[in-house]
Amino acid sequence: ISMKDEILKRILAADGEAVSGQELADSLGVSRTAVWKHMQTLQEEGYTFETIKKKGYVLTGVPNSLNPTQIELFLKTAHFGREIHYYDVVDSTQTIAHKLAQEGAPHGTIIIGEEQTAGRGRMARPWESAHGTGIWMTIIVRPDVTPQQASSYTLVVAVAVTMAIKTLYKHVEPAIKWPNDLLINGKKCTGILTEMQAEADLVQALLVGIGINANQAAADFSPDIADIATSLRLEAGEEINRAALVASILHYLEQFTELYVKEGFASIKTLWQQLSCTIGQRIEVKTLRERFEGIASGITDDGVLQLTQDNGIIRTIYAGDIKIL
Ligand code: BTX
Incomplete structure (x- = not known):
């Protein structure tokens, strides 16, 4: 990890509190000027800071980019997200994932596009994926399960995404609508599409597509979905750090996938029930x-x-x- 990223990590970890330039310089063993230069570079990358007299730097904004360096900054996983294919514009990250999986891409590989021109949901329904606003990502998962067992994996993904959102945005209450949607206050903020490459009894790969509306304003949705869709920013009332959210999703999904492969969906069922808005309705x-x-x-x-x-x-x-x- 570079000095610049180390500085960024400490400022991120301060979680809105000021971090003094002098303390950064002392604890990292570099000069104030060096710290200041790294801060300049971070600003060029799209980070914004407020400088508070005698206190230091407060992070006020993160770049609106999902490039791999941004994600790696937050990543805590062993496999998930350790290979990242990042594009500006794609037709669908699912299509790219199918090809990469066939070519042998490792377990945990992710494909991210800033925009999808042919993003899709189930049964070829369109999935709106405007530029720079959401998380449009496919994860290639190679779990040791049968194709029959794999059908419940979408529910595992829904739990992982819900936990990640709840952890980062404490006041947001996402609820799982069976099988593949997350709703906030009754509106859809996330859709999940799981596709499979399999032989008779063997799953070669699951292509787990996750679409999350992150930073859209209400006017950004097309009239088709304006009444049914919402974004995390609309619900949380703050700009969403998409890179941090991606890393958190990958963290939870890696954990839950291990559990699911060892013990089946039954081991996650209770949590699913707690997070769902479906049962009893x-x-x-x-x-x-x-x-x-x-x-x-x-x-x-x-x-x-x-x-x-x-x-x-x-x-x-x-x-x-x-x-x-
Ligand atoms: P679904 O079939 O359950 O939902 C599709 C329906 O959701 C559409 O018919 C429309 O009514 C509504 N919709 C479309 N776009 C949005 C949106 N941005 N927000 C809220 N509602 C919307 C859900 O399918 C699964 C979606 C998976 C999307 C990911 S993105 C990364 C990956 N690549 C790709 O092409 N698909 C997946």
Whole structure:
């Protein structure tokens, strides 16, 4: 880690408190002038500081960039995010991930685009991915599980993203809507799309697409989704440090993935239930061919949703879209 990054780390760690230039210089064994020069470079990279007389520097803004150096600054993982493919504009990070996975990209490789021109959700639905506003990322995961078991992995991802958001933004309350959305105050801020490369009994790779609305203003959403979408900035009332959030997501996802491979979804189920806004609610389920209504009464150890209909019949829902009524 460079001197400049070390200075940045200390200022970030101060969490809004002033850090004195003299103390930085003393503790790092460099001159005040050297510290000042590194501060200049950081400002050129897009960091902004306020200088408080006799106290020092306070961080007031971070660059709006997800370039790998920004992410690595916050990264605590062993594998996740240790190989980063970063692009300005892509069609879809999923498409790039499929290709890289086939070419043997290691477990934990991530693909990030500042903008997607053909971002997609489930069933080829479009996913709005405007430039520089969100986190549009795919993680290549190679877990030792069967294709059947892998179907619950989306729920694990939802838990990891929720934990990361809650940790960094204490006043924001994201809730998981089965199977793949995070809502804040009833509006969608995150979507997850898990695709798979597999042979009969063997998962080669999961391509875990995560789309998070981070810094959009309300007017940035197209009329199509203006009523149903929100961003973390709108909910938290502050600019979102996307690089820090990416690193935190990778941290939680690495931890939960290990648990999930060893002990299955059952080991994360309780946490999922606590973080979900689905269980106990009256919902409408639409599958490819059918429509049901009833109470979302539980989730199985395999991540399958149970719906209790008004006539008492319990249905198990493997895939579909739900609406909370
Ligand atoms: P989904 O099929 O559950 O949701 C798609 C629906 O969400 C759309 O039909 C639209 O109504 C709504 N929507 C579209 N864009 C947004 C948005 N930015 N915010 C809120 N709502 C929106 C969800 O699919 C899975 C999305 C995964 C996106 C990631 S981004 C990185 C990776 N690359 C890629 O192409 N997809 C994934």
